[in-house]
Amino acid sequence: MRLNKLMIFIFTILAFLAIANCIPDLAPALTGFELPGAVLAMSTVFGVPDRALYEFVPGQLGRQARNGRFFQQGEKISYGRLPFGFGAMIVGAGDGLAVVSADGVQDKLAVGTGNAGLLLTTKNIADWIRFFVINPGTNNAPLEVAVSGSGAKEDPYVVGVSAATNGSAAITSTASQVKAALEADEDINAVLDVALAGTGASVIVAFAEAALVKDSAALRFDGLVGHSSSAGDISNEAFNDSELCNLITEGVAWAPCLEAVNAMDAVRIRLVDSGASKAGMFCKTAVANETALVSGVRFYGSFEPGNVELEVLPTTHTITMDV
Numbered sequence: 001m002r003l004n005k006l007m008i009f010i011f012t013i014l015a016f017l018a019i020a021n022c023i024p025d026l027a028p029a030l031t032g033f034e035l036p037g038a039v040l041a042m043s044t045v046f047g048v049p050d051r052a053l054y055e056f057v058p059g060q061l062g063r064q065a066r067n068g069r070f071f072q073q074g075e076k077i078s079y080g081r082l083p084f085g086f087g088a089m090i091v092g093a094g095d096g097l098a099v100v101s102a103d104g105v106q107d108k109l110a111v112g113t114g115n116a117g118l119l120l121t122t123k124n125i126a127d128w129i130r131f132f133v134i135n136p137g138t139n140n141a142p143l144e145v146a147v148s149g150s151g152a153k154e155d156p157y158v159v160g161v162s163a164a165t166n167g168s169a170a171i172t173s174t175a176s177q178v179k180a181a182l183e184a185d186e187d188i189n190a191v192l193d194v195a196l197a198g199t200g201a202s203v204i205v206a207f208a209e210a211a212l213v214k215d216s217a218a219l220r221f222d223g224l225v226g227h228s229s230s231a232g233d234i235s236n237e238a239f240n241d242s243e244l245c246n247l248i249t250e251g252v253a254w255a256p257c258l259e260a261v262n263a264m265d266a267v268r269i270r271l272v273d274s275g276a277s278k279a280g281m282f283c284k285t286a287v288a289n290e291t292a293l294v295s296g297v298r299f300y301g302s303f304e305p306g307n308v309e310l311e312v313l314p315t316t317h318t319i320t321m322d323v
Contacts, residue, residue, distance in 0.1 A: 057254075059307040061085030061237055062227030062246070064253045065300075066309075071226060071251070074244040082225045082239040085255040085307070086280030087269045087294070088247060089220040097245055099280035100221060100269055100319075107212035110197065116175050116204050117197025122212055126273070127191050128156035132209035133163060133178070141165045143173045145181045147188050153274060156211070159188055163204060176200030213289045214271055214321060221269065221294050221317040223249040224310065225280075248312060252300050255310040258283040262302040267294050267310070268322070282310065286322035293320040 057063045062084030064071065079091055079098035087100045109131055111118040122129055128151060143164040149157045159182070163173040173181075179194045226246025231239045239245040258270070258277055265284040268291045273279050283291060284299075296317040300309035 057227075059254055060227060061254050061256060061307060062225055062248070064226075064248060064251050066252050072223070072247040072249050073226075074246065076245060076247060078239045078241060078243050078245045080241050081233065082243075082245055083256075083278075083280065084225055084227045084231075084237040085253065086225050086278075087221055087255070087282065088223055088225050088280070090222045097222075097225070097247060099225070100219060100271060106214075108215050109210060109212040111207050112175065112205055113197060114202065115198035115200060116202035118175055118179060118204070119195040119197055120212055121193040121195070123191055123193055124151075127151040128153050129192060129212045130156050130158045130209055131160075131192075131207070131212065132158075133161040133204060133207040135169070135171050135206050136162045136165065137169055139165060139167050139169050141169075143177060143181055145178075145185050145188060147185070147191075151191060157191055158209070159192060160209075161204075163206070171203055171205070173204055174201055175204050178204050211289060213323070214292075216292065216319055216321045219271070219292065219319045219321075221297070221319055223247045223312055224253050224255055226253070250312050250314045252309050252311045254307050256281045256306070257299075257303065257308040257310075258305060259285060260302075260304050261299045261308060263299050265299055267297045267299060268292060269294050269319070271321075282308070288323055289321070291322045293322065294318075295320075 056065055076090065076097040079096045082088065082097060082099055088097050089100050090096070091098045106125060107122040107129065109120045111120060111131065111133065120131055141162065141164060144162040145160065147157055147159045149155045151157045161178055163171040163178070166172050175196055179196060179200060182192065182194045183189050225239065226248045228246050231245070232243050233240050258281055261284050268283050268286060270277055270279050270281050270283065270291055272290050274290060294317060296313045296315040298311050298313070300311045303309070
């Protein structure tokens with residue numbers, strides 16, 4: 001009888017070891033920290049992300065692949081939809097996270113200076129806008145404004161101002177008058193915010209057509225959106241708006257990249273959507289007014305387009321717009 005019990009015990013141990021060897025994810029789960037089922041269910045209710053310093057799942061966005069040293073967890077509320085592995089920045093004085101180029105970072109353009117200056121800002125992050133001011137070259141011309149285009153990248157809105165002139169064909173429109181005319185046009189006012197750089201009392205000057213672009217000073221890079229099974233849009237690998245979310249601020253993690261790269265390539269991040277290329281994805285090729293160079297980040301080897309390992313270094317990161 002004792003021999004039979006001993007044989008059953010030995011058989012049970014051997015069976016367990018055999019099963020463990022057949023499960024490839026068991027070792028990573030043991031080296032990291034996996035929440036048990038009951039706790040995970042509770043965390044889903046309260047929106048608390050998974051907590052792990054090392055979650056190696058090859059190619060899974062937002063998972064730390066190796067050298068995981070710091071993993072900021074659930075301390076920020078998300079702004080908008082945050083896909084796993086995308087580049088993120090802290091916004092709202094540290095009150096939340098957003099994908100780089102979130103709605104709070106609009107395109108801008110300074111037209112003129114001082115009391116004759118205007119500050120233009122897009123009202124919709126998806127709109128592409130160009131702007132100009134001309135002297136019509138005729139005597140006693142009225143102040144006129146117009147807009148054309150659809151606002152798409154290939155067909156941007158072009159907002160034009162034909163300034164009023166005196167009997168000598170010199171511009172007489174002040175910055176305040178131009179601002180009022182732009183705001184009075186319903187189509188222009190729907191897409192463009194106009195502010196005065198000064199008092200607006202001085203006469204505006206002709207301004208060659210130029211595009212509104214993002215201000216690098218309004219952008220920052222703070223890390224990668226970390227994976228979590230408690231994310232509200234887990235089937236699409238993303239956090240929903242207002243959810244607590246993970247932020248990988250140091251270490252190597254999987255991130256989406258638009259082209260083949262190697263460890264010597266510069267790391268850039270997209271700031272605007274363009275077809276399948278989404279804001280927050282990474283690349284190496286500069287595209288004027290669409291990408292920015294990121295310091296303190298490097299590709300962790302050679303990869304084909306798709307998911308790549310990206311190393312976030314423990315340093316202050318800077319973003320430099322490509323123009």
